[in-house]
Amino acid sequence: MTDDIWQRDEIESPCVKVCVIHPDSRLCTGCLRSIDEIGAWSKMSPEARRAVMAELPSRTGQLKIRRGGRAARLLR
Template identity: 70%
Template sequence: MKDDIWSRDEIESPCVQLCMIHPETRLCSGCARSIDEITRWSKMTPEDRRSVMAELPNREKAPTKRRGGRAARLLR
């Protein structure tokens, strides 16, 4: 029996709930979406979302290694 009261359509999303935007690449280290794509996600058409999701495997994810902290900033 389908429960029409509690059923709802969820928006497709590549989010893996490891959200951290890299300050230089501006990409999420979890899903590789840009900050702009994340912001507009709920307003995108399903076709636009699928298009972005199709591109994600080819994107270079945000760097995960540490950048050196304060000592590295002082050298810049």
């Protein structure tokens, strides 16, 4: 018996288990993927996953800092 089944040539998910979708950019604040990319990840080809992974660093600037939500309102 071999462990070949556990050795896959797949791109790992960039998920960091901080799943919050930013309301303006519609990107996950944890992994920077869009909702569509997150939903399709398991069905994407390795090439498509690599393309998304290569684009993620450039998305950091798309997340605008929010003004604080409830915590900011309570300070007023």
